[in-house]
Amino acid sequence: MISRETIPDRIPVPRSKENDYTPEMAAKRREVIRDQTGASLSHVGQYSFDPGILPGNIENFVGVAQVPIGVAGPLRINGEDAKGDFYIPLATTEGTLIASYNRGMRLVSECGGVKTTVVEDSMQRAPVFILSDARAAREFGRWVDENFAWIKAQADATTGHGRLHNIQQFAVGPLRYLRFNYTTGDAAGQNMAGKATHAACEWIRNNYSGKVRYFLSGNIDTDKKHSHLNTLLTRGKRVVAEVVIQRQVLQDIMHIDTKHLYWTRQVQMTGAFLAGSANNGAHAANGLAALFIATGQDAANIAESHAAITYSQYLEDGNFYWSITLPSLIVGTCGGGTGLPTQKQCLEMLGCHGPGKVKKFAEICAAVVLAGETSLAAAMLNGDWVVAHEKMGRNRPEPKSEV
């Protein structure tokens, strides 16, 4: 290891103490980068807004990533908040993604659309309190339960939109992990939950008679990370998208049979279980990441949001019921990047910018995911068929008694 003293001079990134959010400062930083690395940031430097809007969104601003946006749809959604036909903005650099989602949107729309429902809504911060032993931790847990109204008052006082609903407790040795569950209005709400929980924890520390220490996060929240806990207990929105795939429509558009689709689901669910996957569907992350980037969501939340549980059934009439449940979809229509120019415009395409829109947006997310699932499943089956067709020059008979 190089000792601390011998580090050669490192050129720091320039900053302005008066106003760092100006085109000039951005240009100055690009210049230093160019000098130091030889890389021109000419394209990065082209953006269509005043950097003065950026405080709270970024530091050391130099320009923008221009991520191509394509439009898929229209996608018919029969939600509680999202109702109608939607054009979906998807920011991606992966070819065929939009074409594939588009095809799935056609299928589900022609089957009558996707039914969407937000079934739970809860954002967390989960501190851990450290007591002297397990008994003290249990005692502490009881005290927290008994003083919930006081704790809630402290938490709620810090925020106009956040409301603490309950605190779940998890005991390990002398540790008491507390999971504070909030509704957070139209914001994703991590910061709101963090601030409120900090206030609550400080009140607890000052009012609990015993000696107690805590960390604001005990790593069970699990912010920006997938966890089984969040699949079980919800983080952000728990949303369900459902569709009944009509046998004839599937045949017409995708050239596959519902019975065969069902048959393959068994294999795919088995694979997901075997692999220990966060998602027993296909590729929720694809549609979500593209939609997140377009609409100013935090793309790091793909870590949590891509978890999913698919449940399907073959119906007596030959149609196919297909649902996907996203247990930890983290989205907002206020705050974060949702107010930046291109991001705001994409939310507006969906009628989802601003307050009162977050459930609608969550429903759209789930509908997009389900559309993408149908398309990929069909592609995989079709590829199989197509090759068989080419090879054998005839339609392959329906499988009989396969296992």
Place this chain on the structure above:
Amino acid sequence: MISRETIPDRIPVPRSKENDYTPEMAAKRREVIRDQTGASLSHVGQYSFDPGILPGNIENFVGVAQVPIGVAGPLRINGEDAKGDFYIPLATTEGTLIASYNRGMRLVSECGGVKTTVVEDSMQRAPVFILSDARAAREFGRWVDENFAWIKAQADATTGHGRLHNIQQFAVGPLRYLRFNYTTGDAAGQNMAGKATHAACEWIRNNYSGKVRYFLSGNIDTDKKHSHLNTLLTRGKRVVAEVVIQRQVLQDIMHIDTKHLYWTRQVQMTGAFLAGSANNGAHAANGLAALFIATGQDAANIAESHAAITYSQYLEDGNFYWSITLPSLIVGTCGGGTGLPTQKQCLEMLGCHGPGKVKKFAEICAAVVLAGETSLAAAMLNGDWVVAHEKMGRNRPEPKSEV
């Protein structure tokens, strides 16, 4: 459900059969969107390149998401391929992210820098073969092993860069899941692996004496999804970042003690285990998502790439050894979005554009993640201290015999 016939006319997104990748077609689509949704896409329509470069990256192009980029660093890295001080482009809309990573970069750089190592490299496609029963599946598995050279020849013939290294097998009932492992040069390589595996599977189907069916993915790959399998067996790059945090530097910059850091790691690791988390560190997804968007990586791969295993030890001399292992980091320096204008420029900032650079880039990713871990850990500890300081008006003594 609305029956298929009653669906009102849906206005399709306009396309041109001759050339869909023109400013005019993009404008036409924006117009339809505006007409249909009332949303202007004025900012979305501002981009600095010719849409003619986009085939293979997007369909139904309308414009771009402008995602703000800030610069963090310099970050000192002592890798095998990444050596020196790096300025890191991070595309994000989450305030404080860059400031926080920046602080971590200062800490680890002043401690001598981050040592980085790519320890494995492997991209997959994992088809499933369906046999008549478990015995037939076992027999099939043996045949695959015996014919590996032939299978490899088929797979490798489809690609200039991909090389099939081995096939792992997983048996469930009559199913045989095969996991094809490739090196894929400087591309992330999913498509390469898919194409090669398809050729291999077709050869298998045509040459295996028994009756066999397959799906190109059996859902154990697990593309765009976290899975325990990939944490164990690697997907993309398995990279390790290591640093020895010097006690004095930590004190000077973060005002916390290495001993206390170690103490808290026990609590955090316990929380991650309890939660069933994909990552027993803090927030890898934050740095990775920002770096991915800036450099044209597929942001959907945050699902896999954010998995991590932290391992640390308190050293006899009072310093603190800290490592983070990313078992499924999926990155490329060729292909995908890496050639688009702003993305290419950000890769150039890192000296990572083009062939021969992917391991260097993977090392930088891991170093960034580790820097971010140190910063968040310190912030959480500091917050604790800070509040105590304010409350008690004095420095709190070091904890004694805490559990």
Place this chain on the structure above:
Amino acid sequence: MISRETIPDRIPVPRSKENDYTPEMAAKRREVIRDQTGASLSHVGQYSFDPGILPGNIENFVGVAQVPIGVAGPLRINGEDAKGDFYIPLATTEGTLIASYNRGMRLVSECGGVKTTVVEDSMQRAPVFILSDARAAREFGRWVDENFAWIKAQADATTGHGRLHNIQQFAVGPLRYLRFNYTTGDAAGQNMAGKATHAACEWIRNNYSGKVRYFLSGNIDTDKKHSHLNTLLTRGKRVVAEVVIQRQVLQDIMHIDTKHLYWTRQVQMTGAFLAGSANNGAHAANGLAALFIATGQDAANIAESHAAITYSQYLEDGNFYWSITLPSLIVGTCGGGTGLPTQKQCLEMLGCHGPGKVKKFAEICAAVVLAGETSLAAAMLNGDWVVAHEKMGRNRPEPKSEV
């Protein structure tokens, strides 16, 4: 497959409609077995009780497995219910198991004993209700919450000891998984919970206005199976055992240092996290299985009971705090096999037979587990040392700055 008609005559196991629980019927069955298989069951046929006590415990009785019991201890326990020095009956056929646990018991006892605490107590049956769609399922869930008092009345009416405390809900598509949580007195309580939940579900089906179907288990309980859900949310008893290992005692008895023990814990916890293990400790199942068989517990519950979370810290004074939390320990002191002769005697050894004893017994289980953990950890470290000693003929110096 052989068609149904061609199955040759299979000799059924003889049964008596009047009284099947007699020495004569047992002998008759042993005879048939001997005739059919050539195996004498002479030892199996030797038991010291009247088969008339067996209804409710077994069908088609032929005799007994004689599983050797050894005694370990005394083990000092400072529990809430278990207080004092205990001799522990362990039924096993694995050599060294008792010797190893015995050594651990000596260590923890000389360190002042194990502190034990039952922190939660909850047995489940978790039916799943199937609704027409996600919205109907959410509506149903609300109805269940609102009608909890009625549902509880139905459940509690079926049992003298069981009490329904709350119902947790988990939503997936059109499914509503309900997790009924009971206290079940001194019985393990699965049957009690099943019966009560069945009554509750029937009441729900008859009183809910909408159409609803259910299965009594939706496979999330997860009876006789490990699950992450149960690690999080407790099944049976959640018990913690804690000990402060005194540095000098560890040196004297095990010849290893607390600092080294702590160092190795980091490696072991990392391994458990990497492997996706149900337990980040060492070998809880060993002690539990032996104690379960001796005392008439259901050995199948080892599946759930062996899960554990170890949390430890090195203390400022050089001692070592060590805790283990068993989140799903399933035990009873009434019902099941606890009343059979040898099983009852082993419970009596522990002062744990009959009503009012189940928490005491749960505490003993946890204390035994912790004793076993210390012994195996030391053995692994010692093995390392011992070999080094033999090889090098000298004491190896303490490790310096190892990672």
Place this chain on the structure above:
Amino acid sequence: MISRETIPDRIPVPRSKENDYTPEMAAKRREVIRDQTGASLSHVGQYSFDPGILPGNIENFVGVAQVPIGVAGPLRINGEDAKGDFYIPLATTEGTLIASYNRGMRLVSECGGVKTTVVEDSMQRAPVFILSDARAAREFGRWVDENFAWIKAQADATTGHGRLHNIQQFAVGPLRYLRFNYTTGDAAGQNMAGKATHAACEWIRNNYSGKVRYFLSGNIDTDKKHSHLNTLLTRGKRVVAEVVIQRQVLQDIMHIDTKHLYWTRQVQMTGAFLAGSANNGAHAANGLAALFIATGQDAANIAESHAAITYSQYLEDGNFYWSITLPSLIVGTCGGGTGLPTQKQCLEMLGCHGPGKVKKFAEICAAVVLAGETSLAAAMLNGDWVVAHEKMGRNRPEPKSEV
């Protein structure tokens, strides 16, 4: 905490240095227990063999647990090693267990029997080597690969039956977890694998040029613990049991329809995935624990052995294909408790005592598990029906278009 000096005299368990395995010593110990605890061990003291046979199986012997054995079957098995109709000895204290398995055995036997196949066979010890950093660990890993023949020679030399087949490697920071895979003849083989791996590790330590330390277990093996790793990569035997349930037989014996069975499997698999269960079937642990205790297996291995993956399909002819895969079944027909009197007799009932029998026994285990699955599934469905019948006084029509 009580300080070490103040511990009152604890009465140790008596031992004889000359010969501890005598009826007299057992009696002496029972006496001390009685004096100390007041518990008579009169029944415990009744056993039908000479304690002189017990060295290697137990220490501090006082007598036996008499666990009731019942017989289920005959069960028709069409295995590779297990062929014919088998009477199954089950040691349990849980009423209805045998009746339920018995019913399942009748069902699967009348459907032609259970097809069983051992598809993999591998026992492990998984040490961890600690290097100075990740690069050194990677280098070490390569050296291990290159020196496999030497390492194997060391390992194989320690045992007559064990053979080292390969070493899997897992990298985390500076750690290299090695998973040594052995075949172990007819023994479960943990000790064999441990001894051989220890010899191999010592050779590695002495021959590797760099500085290296290791622990004989890095906690990824995961001995006596469930882990996702073992579900993926096999521990002990990976066995599959398969049956085609004939629609008419299911109707006749269980009064349910195959279509309905298939329908419910979707719900059960979803529940298992949601819960993060080790087993997406029903209750493998029940049959296995009872069979393990009867036949002298190590009951602690229920922790690993109860893991299972169910895969099923509805067939075109209305029959139902059902498979269960046990990925980590740990059994032996030599060693451990298999030679004790009652245990040996139970193995003899199955024609499974001694060398050359372990695969046959593994097949029987899997067949028993599958029989139990069918019975519990039917009971749950029937219960539903039965109640409906009682309540409504009529047959309920088959469900239509349920989801």
